[in-house]
Amino acid sequence: MPDGPVGHPWQAWPVPPTARRPSASTATADRSGPTRTGSGRAAARPPLAWDEAEPAPVVLVTGSEGLLAERAVAAVVAGAKERDPDVEVTRLDGAGYSGGSLGVVTSPSLFGEARVVVVEGVEQGTDELMTDALTYLGAPADDVVLVLQHGGGQRGKKLLDAVKASGAPVVLCEPIKKDADKVAFATAELRRAGRRADAAGVRALVEAVGADLRELAAACAQLVADTSGLIGADAVSRYYGGRIEATGFRVADAAIAGQTGQAVALLRHALATGADPVPLVAALAAKLRVLAKVAASRGRGSGPSRDLGLAPWQLDRARRDLAHWTPEALAAAITAVAQADAEVKGAGRDPVFAIERAVLRVASAAAG
Known part of the structure; x- marks a missing residue:
C-alpha cells in the first residue's frame, strides 16, 4: 500500500489549494505543492509534456493530439497502480455524462480503496459535467485521482481555467x-x-x-x-x-541536387501512385525555405543556426546542398515554385504540368 494514512492513499500528493489551505510550516515543508503568490492564491504550474504526467488529486490532460493524450492518461493510471495495484479505475464519457455521476464515483469508499476517475471528452461534456466538475474542484477527495481529458476547443473553458488556477498539473498534448x-x-x-x-x-x-x-x-x-x-x-x-x-520529399531532394532525370522519374512515379500536385509543390517549397533560412544565417556564427528550428541533419543537408547554389539560382527556384503553387491551387489549367515545370526549373537552377 502507498504511504500515508489508511483510506487516504493520495494524501501525500499536492491537493489544489481550493480544497484546503495548509499552514505556513506545511507550505514550506511541502515543496511538491503548487507555488503561491503573495496574495495566497496558487500560481499556475508550468505545463507538463505527455511523458511527465503523474498522479495528483486533479490532473488536466489537454490538447488535440489523441495519441499523446491517451499516453498521458495511461501514465497517470499506471502511476496510481504502481502506488496501489488494487486501485479502482472508472471512466466517464463527457458527452453522455449525467448529473451527479462524478459525486457517486468519488464519494468516500466503505473500505477506503484508492480510485482513479478518468473523464474523457470534456470538450464534448454536458452542462451537468461542467457544474459537477467545478464543484468537485473546490474540495477534491483525498483518496481519488481525477483526470480530466480535454481534446481542445472553447467548450469547458471555464472549467479549464479553474483547474489551471487551482495549481493542479496540466499536461499539454498538442499536435x-x-x-x-x-x-x-x-x-x-x-x-x-x-x-x-x-x-x-x-x-x-x-x-x-x-x-x-x-x-x-x-x-x-x-x-x-x-x-x-x-x-x-x-x-x-x-x-x-x-x-x-x-x-514528394525525394522529388524535392533530387531536384535541389540538380538531378533532373531522377527528379522527373520520381515525380511521375509519385503522380502515378496517387500523389496530389499540391503537397508535391509544398515539399519543394519546404526544402527551398530551409535552404533560404540556412543561407541567410551564414557568416553569423553558430547562434542563428540554433534558432532556425531545424534538426541537425536538416542543417547539415542544407549546408551541403548550398555548396552548388548561388543566391540568384535560389531566388529563381523560389519564384518558380511560387508560380507552381498558385497554378496547382486553381490559377492554372494543368496542375501536373505546373509541378513538372517547377521541378525542371529547380533542377536546372541547381545544375547551373
Whole structure:
C-alpha cells in the first residue's frame, strides 16, 4: 500500500489549494505543492509534456493530439497502480455524462480503496459535467485521482481555467507539426523501446509516415519488432520505400541536387501512385525555405543556426546542398515554385504540368 494514512492513499500528493489551505510550516515543508503568490492564491504550474504526467488529486490532460493524450492518461493510471495495484479505475464519457455521476464515483469508499476517475471528452461534456466538475474542484477527495481529458476547443473553458488556477498539473498534448519535432519524437520512441536509428534512418521514417503521429509510432514499433541492430535508411526503405517516394520529399531532394532525370522519374512515379500536385509543390517549397533560412544565417556564427528550428541533419543537408547554389539560382527556384503553387491551387489549367515545370526549373537552377 502507498504511504500515508489508511483510506487516504493520495494524501501525500499536492491537493489544489481550493480544497484546503495548509499552514505556513506545511507550505514550506511541502515543496511538491503548487507555488503561491503573495496574495495566497496558487500560481499556475508550468505545463507538463505527455511523458511527465503523474498522479495528483486533479490532473488536466489537454490538447488535440489523441495519441499523446491517451499516453498521458495511461501514465497517470499506471502511476496510481504502481502506488496501489488494487486501485479502482472508472471512466466517464463527457458527452453522455449525467448529473451527479462524478459525486457517486468519488464519494468516500466503505473500505477506503484508492480510485482513479478518468473523464474523457470534456470538450464534448454536458452542462451537468461542467457544474459537477467545478464543484468537485473546490474540495477534491483525498483518496481519488481525477483526470480530466480535454481534446481542445472553447467548450469547458471555464472549467479549464479553474483547474489551471487551482495549481493542479496540466499536461499539454498538442499536435507535433515541425519535422524537427517529429524527428525528436521518433528518436525518443525508438529509444524507449531500447533501439536506435541513425540520422538517415530517422529522416527517412519521418518523410515516409511523419504526417500522422499515431502512424509514426506504429511504424517505429514495427521496425523495432521486425529488425535488429541500428536502424538505417535501408531498413526503412524495405518497409516504407514506396511511401517515401510518394511524399514528394525525394522529388524535392533530387531536384535541389540538380538531378533532373531522377527528379522527373520520381515525380511521375509519385503522380502515378496517387500523389496530389499540391503537397508535391509544398515539399519543394519546404526544402527551398530551409535552404533560404540556412543561407541567410551564414557568416553569423553558430547562434542563428540554433534558432532556425531545424534538426541537425536538416542543417547539415542544407549546408551541403548550398555548396552548388548561388543566391540568384535560389531566388529563381523560389519564384518558380511560387508560380507552381498558385497554378496547382486553381490559377492554372494543368496542375501536373505546373509541378513538372517547377521541378525542371529547380533542377536546372541547381545544375547551373
